[in-house]
Amino acid sequence: MLNEIQLKLEKIREFDSLIDFARSSLQLDIVLYLASSKAPLSAADIAKALGQRKKPILDALRKLEMKGLVKRAGAREDLYELTELGRNTIDDLMIVLGFGDMKQMLKNVHRRYGKIRARDMIRVVVPVNYLHEVLVALGTSRSSELPLSTLSRIVGISEQRLSMYLEPYVNPKSEIRLFKKIRRETWKAKIRNVLFGTRHTEIFYRLTSLGQETFYRLTTYTKIKSNTLLRCLVKFFGNYSPKYVIRKISLTTLLLASIAFSVVLLFPEYSAIVLSLWASFQMVLGLLIFIAYK
Numbered sequence: 001m002l003n004e005i006q007l008k009l010e011k012i013r014e015f016d017s018l019i020d021f022a023r024s025s026l027q028l029d030i031v032l033y034l035a036s037s038k039a040p041l042s043a044a045d046i047a048k049a050l051g052q053r054k055k056p057i058l059d060a061l062r063k064l065e066m067k068g069l070v071k072r073a074g075a076r077e078d079l080y081e082l083t084e085l086g087r088n089t090i091d092d093l094m095i096v097l098g099f100g101d102m103k104q105m106l107k108n109v110h111r112r113y114g115k116i117r118a119r120d121m122i123r124v125v126v127p128v129n130y131l132h133e134v135l136v137a138l139g140t141s142r143s144s145e146l147p148l149s150t151l152s153r154i155v156g157i158s159e160q161r162l163s164m165y166l167e168p169y170v171n172p173k174s175e176i177r178l179f180k181k182i183r184r185e186t187w188k189a190k191i192r193n194v195l196f197g198t199r200h201t202e203i204f205y206r207l208t209s210l211g212q213e214t215f216y217r218l219t220t221y222t223k224i225k226s227n228t229l230l231r232c233l234v235k236f237f238g239n240y241s242p243k244y245v246i247r248k249i250s251l252t253t254l255l256l257a258s259i260a261f262s263v264v265l266l267f268p269e270y271s272a273i274v275l276s277l278w279a280s281f282q283m284v285l286g287l288l289i290f291i292a293y294k
Helices: 002-020 027-035 043-050 054-066 084-098 104-106 110-139 146-154 159-169 188-194 209-215 217-225 229-236 244-265 268-292
Strands: 070-072 078-080 145-147 177-182 200-209
Touching: 002 084, 002 110, 002 209, 027 070, 027 078, 027 084, 043 054, 054 070, 070 084, 078 084, 078 244, 104 244, 110 145, 110 146, 110 200, 110 209, 110 217, 145 146, 145 209, 146 159, 146 200, 146 244, 159 268, 188 268, 209 217, 217 229, 229 244, 229 268
Parallel strands: none
Antiparallel strands: 070 078, 145 200, 177 200
8 A cells, every 4th residue: 555655646746847737737738648649740730639829839848848758750840749758657647547558548539638638637646746745744844743734835725725635644534544633722822812712723734654654655755864964954944845944944034134134233343244144154054955955
């Protein structure tokens, strides 16, 4: 079971690094339509089949060429086909998502396939992609748990939507229970409850033993484990998620900038020293983050 979860997460993340599923359904339509074709196709052919204008098709094809998924066919500059990387990746992804054998499935559905399957795949892929981000966020947090509000900011979607995506992996009866959902009164909630006489609590998600083991199998964990600098940053900020780390750095930078600005105003004679220290801090911090997340 763990091998299946890991394979699904990693393969979807791999393909999502080439095509942003949440924003590039047109690119996915094109890849799928080219996969269904027995011969190279022109941009005009693809546009007609997908019901799109030629210009956005050409823009998408250029991006797919840069990503190594699509190439020009032979001497004809106006014909396109999938590269070996494109075909292998889409074949693997279809198997992982349970769509079955590509060639058999695409038989006699060339025209309709792209539109229908792109939507179907996105409905499966996007939640799994968010699932990966949540696993990494919880796995690298100090207590293996985070509030739903924080997880929502990390993955970039609403709390309600994220909760819906995670629900199949929270149910105690599920064979793949990766998370445990608990309610807790945070210190902010305590203050609000005392002031207004309410009983507000916040939803937290914690990794189960299966969730922890799944995280340990991810390539992200291997990357962190083998990178001393990245491991130190994760330990210092309490998380691996770039969005989470950037947020923490922004708050820290804002606080230190306020202190430096106050010192310069109150003690002008030390302004050169303060500015030098501030510039050095920014340079070192930027360099550390660049090297760690490279």
